[in-house]
Amino acid sequence: MDIDPVSVSRLQFAFTASFHIIFPAFTIGLAAWLATLEGLSLVTGRTLYRRLFDFWLKVFAVAFGLGVVSGLVMAFQFGTNWGELSTRAGPIQGPLLAYESFTAFLLEATFFGVLLFGRGRVPRWAYFLSTLMVALGTTFSAFWIMANNSWMQVPVGYDLVDGIFTPRDWAEILLDPVLWVRFPHMLLGAYLTTAFCVAATGAWYLLRDRHLGEARVMLGMGLGIAAVLIPAQILFGHLNGEYTAEHQLGKFTTIEGRWQTEQPARLILFAWPDIAEERNRFEIALPALGSFVDQGNFTAKEPGIVTVPADDRPPFLIPFYGFRIMVGLGLVMLALSWVGLWLTLRGRFRGPTPGPRWFLRATFLAWPSGFIAVLTGWLTAEVGRQPWVIYGVMRTAEAVTPSLSSGAALASLTAYFLVYALIFSAGTLYLYRLLREGPLEDGPESEGGPSSRARPAALGDLNPGRPLAVGGPIPAAKRRAIRKATAPNPGPRNLTTDPASTEA
Amino acid sequence: MIEHISFSLPLFWSVVLAFAILVYVLLDGFDLGVGILFALDRDETHRQQMMGSIAPVWDGNETWLVLIGTTLFGAFPVVYAIFLAAFYLPVALLLVALILRGVAFEFRYKDKRHRWLWDLGFVLGSVIAAFIQGAAIGAMVAGIAVQDGRFIGGPFDWLSPFSVLCGLGLVVGYALLGAGWLVLKTEGGLRDWAYAWLPRLLAGVIGVVVLALTATLVGDFEVVRRWLAQPWLFAFPLLASAAAWGLWRGVQARRDWQPWLMASALFVTAFAMLAGSFWPWIVPYHLTVEQAAAPTSSLSFLFYGIGLVVLPVIMVYTAVVYWIFRGKVSPEAIND
Numbered sequence: 086m087d088i089d090p091v092s093v094s095r096l097q098f099a100f101t102a103s104f105h106i107i108f109p110a111f112t113i114g115l116a117a118w119l120a121t122l123e124g125l126s127l128v129t130g131r132t133l134y135r136r137l138f139d140f141w142l143k144v145f146a147v148a149f150g151l152g153v154v155s156g157l158v159m160a161f162q163f164g165t166n167w168g169e170l171s172t173r174a175g176p177i178q179g180p181l182l183a184y185e186s187f188t189a190f191l192l193e194a195t196f197f198g199v200l201l202f203g204r205g206r207v208p209r210w211a212y213f214l215s216t217l218m219v220a221l222g223t224t225f226s227a228f229w230i231m232a233n234n235s236w237m238q239v240p241v242g243y244d245l246v247d248g249i250f251t252p253r254d255w256a257e258i259l260l261d262p263v264l265w266v267r268f269p270h271m272l273l274g275a276y277l278t279t280a281f282c283v284a285a286t287g288a289w290y291l292l293r294d295r296h297l298g299e300a301r302v303m304l305g306m307g308l309g310i311a312a313v314l315i316p317a318q319i320l321f322g323h324l325n326g327e328y329t330a331e332h333q334l335g336k337f338t339t340i341e342g343r344w345q346t347e348q349p350a351r352l353i354l355f356a357w358p359d360i361a362e363e364r365n366r367f368e369i370a371l372p373a374l375g376s377f378v379d380q381g382n383f384t385a386k387e388p389g390i391v392t393v394p395a396d397d398r399p400p401f402l403i404p405f406y407g408f409r410i411m412v413g414l415g416l417v418m419l420a421l422s423w424v425g426l427w428l429t430l431r432g433r434f435r436g437p438t439p440g441p442r443w444f445l446r447a448t449f450l451a452w453p454s455g456f457i458a459v460l461t462g463w464l465t466a467e468v469g470r471q472p473w474v475i476y477g478v479m480r481t482a483e484a485v486t487p488s489l490s491s492g493a494a495l496a497s498l499t500a501y502f503l504v505y506a507l508i509f510s511a512g513t514l515y516l517y518r519l520l521r522e523g524p525l526e527d528g529p530e531s532e533g534g535p536s537s538r539a540r541p542a543a544l545g546d547l548n549p550g551r552p553l554a555v556g557g558p559i560p561a562a563k564r565r566a567i568r569k570a571t572a573p574n575p576g577p578r579n580l581t582t583d584p585a586s587t588e589a
Numbered sequence: 590m591i592e593h594i595s596f597s598l599p600l601f602w603s604v605v606l607a608f609a610i611l612v613y614v615l616l617d618g619f620d621l622g623v624g625i626l627f628a629l630d631r632d633e634t635h636r637q638q639m640m641g642s643i644a645p646v647w648d649g650n651e652t653w654l655v656l657i658g659t660t661l662f663g664a665f666p667v668v669y670a671i672f673l674a675a676f677y678l679p680v681a682l683l684l685v686a687l688i689l690r691g692v693a694f695e696f697r698y699k700d701k702r703h704r705w706l707w708d709l710g711f712v713l714g715s716v717i718a719a720f721i722q723g724a725a726i727g728a729m730v731a732g733i734a735v736q737d738g739r740f741i742g743g744p745f746d747w748l749s750p751f752s753v754l755c756g757l758g759l760v761v762g763y764a765l766l767g768a769g770w771l772v773l774k775t776e777g778g779l780r781d782w783a784y785a786w787l788p789r790l791l792a793g794v795i796g797v798v799v800l801a802l803t804a805t806l807v808g809d810f811e812v813v814r815r816w817l818a819q820p821w822l823f824a825f826p827l828l829a830s831a832a833a834w835g836l837w838r839g840v841q842a843r844r845d846w847q848p849w850l851m852a853s854a855l856f857v858t859a860f861a862m863l864a865g866s867f868w869p870w871i872v873p874y875h876l877t878v879e880q881a882a883a884p885t886s887s888l889s890f891l892f893y894g895i896g897l898v899v900l901p902v903i904m905v906y907t908a909v910v911y912w913i914f915r916g917k918v919s920p921e922a923i924n925d
Contacts, residue, residue: 179666179883
């Protein structure tokens with residue numbers, strides 16, 4: 086890679102954004118999941134849902150904290166590294182991002198605080214309302230980010246006045262059909278990410294014979310939600326593809342991996358390109374299916390990469406493979422969730438045994454599939470947009486801060502890299518510990534409020550802005566009590582496979 | 590309606606921006622100050638009291654920084670681009686410092702063996718953040734190289750003896766605010782300790798201000814001509830002197846609310862002095878508020894949602910939070 090400020094800035098943006106997106110992708114879905122659990126607990130009155138809620142709230146708090154911290158860097162990067170973009174497109178991007186941070190602050194400051202510390206202090210309906218507001222808030226936050234990004238993908242509703250992108254019609258910007266295809270696609274991606282994390286956690290506990298009641302609910306609901314949502318996600322993915330074909334020929338043809346215009350067009354499953362010779366050295370393709378997927382008939386003419394001027398083409402590898410990984414993982418998730426549904430209908434998760442172990446193992450292993458799909462999908466969209474920062478109007482190379490030197494850019498990249506490595510490895514370790522610990526089984530029995538929150542509030546408890554503190558260090562005595570309470574039920578398999586059972 | 594409003598929209602958003610900066614300086618100022626003072630007291634119970642006194646509010650305080658950034662981006666995108674380009678390295682360092690400092694609040698209680706590491710991060714994060722903010726003000730007073738609405742200087746332009754002096758000044762100034770906060774919020778040994786530090790810190794602030802003023806006069810900065818052209822600005826140093834005297838009296842009489850209030854008043858007068866010196870420039874001597882403002886269509890879009898609805902709610906919320914957490918922090922309430 087040649088060291089110029091544009092490349093370093095792109096690397097830095099890709100690095101920080103990739104790190105950042107993992108957390109919102111998780112928390113958007115988690116917020117909805119928490120609202121669902123609280124609603125179920127309210128309607129059915131079962132304490133099981135409360136225990137699940139309390140458990141996932143801790144996970145949410147940590148992920149939310151890491152998302153906020155990494156978002157801080159994102160908020161300033163447009164100015165530090167993409168100063169020319171900010172100068173010229175600021176009148177449109179600035180207000181959209183300002184709305185994002187103001188609504189996010191409103192959410193974090195008010196309703197998230199109620200979620201963390203308000204149990205027992207506010208009526209149950211108000212608490213439930215707060216969970217809905219947090220879910221709504223994360224959704225709004227995602228909306229503004231997607232509005233900004235979609236405008237960069239397909240710019241609408243603006244006039245160029247002396248090189249400045251001036252908003253002509255905000256309604257056109259906010260009602261852009263591209264946005265309303267991409268935003269649901271992102272939301273569904275977030276929901277599926279969370280659904281699979283929840284299902285995989287359930288599968289994990291079932292495999293280890295722990296928290297069986299909670300685990301079955303997690304597995305069932307996670308897979309059930311995924312089974313319903315994945316078909317919708319495929320539909321929005323397809324619509325996304327249609328808009329890409331219509332507005333972003335360079336991205337579209339690269340994702341398709343087809344160099345020459347074909348009629349009828351093949352569907353290329355896998356390819357290894359020779360970019361200099363503008364052909365694939367190796368490919369696996371299905372005849373005529375390309376035309377069918379894009380146009381719905383087997384004879385349509387489909388453009389190739391060569392129809393796009395060489396200077397306007399995105400890099401090949403990341404959009405091409407990123408797209409395939411995303412779609413492939415989507416199909417894996419579809420298969421798992423439908424098999425899960427089928428097994429449930431056949432009653433395989435009832436009774437004394439946890440369920441078919443091969444299926445539980447596969448579901449457990451699939452926990453990161455949502456994260457990887459979101460990340461590769463995002464990379465496909467962003468790298469596929471190149472060499473444009475605002476598609477078709479402004480090039481990435483023009484967007485960089487004019488005064489930025491490679492040395493300064495490298496210095497900031499190194500600093501961000503080091504500090505992200507430090508805090509995210511600590512944060513991830515902490516998340517892992519939370520998940521390993523599982524829901525508390527000595528949780529609330531009455532609806533009045535859990536025993537742990539009945540004591541006089543300590544400062545740390547009241548603090549709405551301290552997501553990472555929620556889990557807190559668990560005192561050794563309490564940890565022993567938890568271990569005792571969560572020790573596996575004595576059963577034939579435990580005695581042989583689980584060394585912890587000797588303690589019980 | 591919109592046409593009528595458009596005349597005052599740049600003014601409205603510059604006032605919002607100035608207000609947000611002032612709120613940020615006053616609020617994050619004291620909690621950064623506590624972080625700075627953290628280095629000077631090795632007593633673990635004191636340290637926990639210090640953490641406890643700012644734990645419920647520091648995150649909300651810091652969020653004002655994000656609001657400043659995005660308000661600037663939304664209402665004055667040119668200024669956003671110029672400042673973040675001119676302060677590229679310090680901004681990156683500031684973000685790293687704030688991240689390290691933020692996680693220290695949680696991680697120091699998780700891992701006793703590495704507590705020294707997170708404490709170091711907390712202190713360094715606080716000191717660096719304060720220093721960079723002060724240095725940035727100094728660099729602004731000295732002037733930023735701008736041409737055709739773009740920053741044209743180098744990555745180390747912001748660094749000069751004058752900006753270093755301003756940076757150190759803000760470190761001492763925030764520590765003064767922090768000591769005032771500790772006197773207000775704590776009891777016992779820590780309160781006595783903070784009282785003992787207040788006069789030294791006040792002397793330090795006065796010393797730095799005198800040095801900075803001398804440097805300003807000797808350096809023949811543009812800002813001096815602006816002071817002479819608007820003599821009413823000298824009311825602010827007079828008010829500041831009164832606040833300094835009030836602070837000193839508060840320490841002598843041991844009236845717990847007075848040092849923090851007077852230290853805050855010092856900051857308000859200093860801020861008003863700076864704002865009055867720069868007005869109507871937003872990038873001093875290059876761009877005025879009117880010139881730098883985003884198009885009316887952007888400003889009014891921001892106005893109807895954020896200006897009329899979200900901002901007032903945030904202000905009320907902030908006030909309510911401080912009301913809820915009023916009073917002294919009891920030593921037992923620290924979570925460990």
